[in-house]
Amino acid sequence: MSRNIIAQLRAQKKQFNTTENKLIDYVIRDTNLAGEATIQELSVGSGVSTATISRFAKKVGFDSFRDFSVALASAPKSATSDFFGEITDEDDTAAIGQKVFAGATNALNATINNLSPDLLDDASHYLIHAKRVGFFGIGGSSIVAFNAYHKFLRTPLDVIAHPDYDIQLMQAVKLDADDAAVVISHSGRNKDTLLIAQKLKENGVKVIAITSFADSPLSKIADLVLLSLAEEINFRSESMSSLIAQITIIDTLFTIVGSQLSKKTQNVVDTMRNIIEETRSH
Amino acid sequence: MSRNIIAQLRAQKKQFNTTENKLIDYVIRDTNLAGEATIQELSVGSGVSTATISRFAKKVGFDSFRDFSVALASAPKSATSDFFGEITDEDDTAAIGQKVFAGATNALNATINNLSPDLLDDASHYLIHAKRVGFFGIGGSSIVAFNAYHKFLRTPLDVIAHPDYDIQLMQAVKLDADDAAVVISHSGRNKDTLLIAQKLKENGVKVIAITSFADSPLSKIADLVLLSLAEEINFRSESMSSLIAQITIIDTLFTIVGSQLSKKTQNVVDTMRNIIEETRSH
DNA sequence: TGCAATATGTAAATAATTTTCATATAATAA
DNA sequence: TTATTATATGAAAATTATTTACATATTGCA
The missing domain is CATH 1.10.10.10 (Winged helix-like DNA-binding domain superfamily/Winged helix DNA-binding domain)
Structure with missing residues (x-):
């Protein structure tokens, strides 16, 4: 039925x-x-x-x-519509919780429904064949970039990232046509981010953008755009949900890259995970 | 209905x-x-x-x-169950994308279904009434802690966080009974995290734990536990999805705290957001 | 325009659900 | 442990909901 x-x-x-x-x-x-x-x-x-x-x-x-x-x-309803909406002053804790989580869930659904497998294939191809991969993001997006760096450290890829803008810019300037970069910005309009993307582009670096706006300046600079979508309830909730989608896009790329590398990679993942991630307290 | x-x-x-x-x-x-x-x-x-x-x-x-x-x-069917499962070597890019996103969505649903509004109220009460709030996490969880710090900087709360374990430990030792701390660990068993939590507890700091395991050592130390749930498909995907849930719990706390503070807080949020987060490129 | 086929609504027939009543079961007090 | 009281359960009666038969209205075709 x-x-x-x-x-x-x-x-x-x-x-x-x-x-x-x-x-x-x-x-x-x-x-x-x-x-x-x-x-x-x-x-x-x-x-x-x-x-x-x-x-x-x-x-x-x-x-x-x-x-x-x-x-x-049992006909499909518009998903989570009862709890989807702007957080108002009358919302109690339960309603706020539901709305924040519904916002995140909707961002995930919207993002995966829009993501093209061909684009993901192209992106992972860039990453795997690059001599070096840089992750770039300013402000809230720097957390996504650093999370990406942290994850891809578990792969054999040579990866770089840094939370400070000045050092990100220096790293960008040093990349060249053998390299790839993932540039993350919710709006795709942040001046610092655009300067970094511009430098990357000038050096012939393959630029993968993760942004929420397909027609943003960052999207125009990039070789490839992966959209992190979120309903525009208000600016604050949108960028929070968008960050969840960005992280999940990174997770997807990481998983695809991992899946396309050898079984030896799996062993590297297991070993580094044990050393770095969690140690049992006994 | x-x-x-x-x-x-x-x-x-x-x-x-x-x-x-x-x-x-x-x-x-x-x-x-x-x-x-x-x-x-x-x-x-x-x-x-x-x-x-x-x-x-x-x-x-x-x-x-x-x-x-x-x-x-009209009861909800198991969400995205068709695509929920372990990523295998036969999975193509589309299947991987679906499974990674389904894992994240399920983690969000499981987490919000388990979160008690009373616990969220208690947690936000601790945060609002603390003289200082510290966010702590090691490895992947340090990203969640830093993201939390980044977000709560927008509130009038006095917040601290640092990515390095040594500095986190020093910060923990300096907090006292007037303060609160959010300690984040997927397993709740990481030795460094537990030492930090132990120091906080000894100093009478109110400890809010965000972890995936209700009966972990961290949960036993903490005054209050917020569970970030994720299906245990395999260890890699579980901790990726759990991180999404952890971030969304932070988003929820941030939103509740923001909602419970004055309209002046809203203005602080808007101002700091413009300065720090995104600047239009014109 | 007239005739045949089909659709519609009213009312009768049938099916599904709720409430009443008698009995069974569980809980409590001595 | 036994007796009493309160509550739960199922069979059957009462009520409500749905389907089908029949009479009439409407539509399509020659």
Whole structure:
């Protein structure tokens, strides 16, 4: 019972007559209400008799109105919509928690739905074949860049990163056409970040941008853009959720690169993980 | 109708008697089937009379069995389960991307479903009323701690953090009973982290732990534990997803603290954001 | 325009659900 | 441990919801 009855009714409106479309319109208008209603309530609301509704349910492929009703109730809702929205002064702790987490979940869904596997393939190809890989980001994005550096240290790739802008700029200037860079910026418009990207571009470095805006200056400079999407509820929540998406894009690249390297890489991962990451306290 | 009736029934099994739990078990075993069944079918399947089922529906807060049935039909399915699993050598780029993002999404859902608003209230109370707040984490968790520091710099709170273990230890030793600390560790067993937590505890600092394991040594030391949950597919993916959950817990605390402070705080946030975070390139 | 086919709604027939009542079970007090 | 009281359960009666039959209205075709 995973068919989406609403999508089906929308697509097939032309195949039904006037009375049936009266019912369809009523059901589509408020699917939640329709899914909870008895056939009598639906009849009063739509102006179609219960007998016709019963027949309609059979016509669209159900054994009974009851089965049709179940399909309405289980039709996909717009995900997490009840808890998705701007945090207001009236929100208590539970509501704030739900909204922050819903924002992050929606950012993840939006981002993966937009990410092209071909772009991911190209990006991981750049990383694997580069002599050296640099990760760059300013402000909040420096945390993503440093997290990326931290993760890719576990691969055989030669990677560099630094939290300070001045040192990032010096690192960028020293990279050349044999290298690759991942430049991370939520807006894609930060002046310092753009200067770094510009230097990289001038040196022929392959530039992978991770940003939220496809038409930003950073996207125009980059050879390849991976979008980290987040709903624009307000600026504060957007950049928080976007950071979650950025980190998960890095995780994905790291996993793809790891998967495409040899079994020896797996051993390096295990060994370095044990040394650096966690040591049992016994 | 956004309540998750299955999660509710699972959480409240202790509040029901033998016959009622017979019904609950039957319903949980196959929620899809139960959502489509008439009360008679459910009675035959579960061995509970239709009269008792009708009463049970009212007991758990519905007006009628029909409404209960609708709730079953519209209960959330296991999110993105089709793509949730271990990354294998046969996975192509698209599958890897889906699985990494599904792992992150599931971590977020598991974490928010377990987070108690009372605990969040207590944690934000500690933070707001502390003279100074320190964020501590080693290895991958240091990134979460530094991200937290970066975010809470935007609040009027006096906050400290440092990526190096030696300096974190020195900072911990200097905190006292007027202060609060957030200690972040995925496993809750890292020796360096535990030493820091121990020093904090000895000094009477209020310790908030963010960890994935409720019965870890860190949880035992802490005054308050916020769990960052992630399915244990394998160690690598679990700690990646757990980091996403940790960051989102920090985001939630930051938002709650911000919401509980004055409108003046909002202005501080806006001003500092413009100065530090992003500058338009024109 | 007229006729045949199809659709619709009312009402009767059937199915599903709720409530009542008698009995069983669990909890409590002596 | 036993007796009493309170509560739960299921069978059956009462009520509500749904489907189908039938009469009439509407649509499509020649």
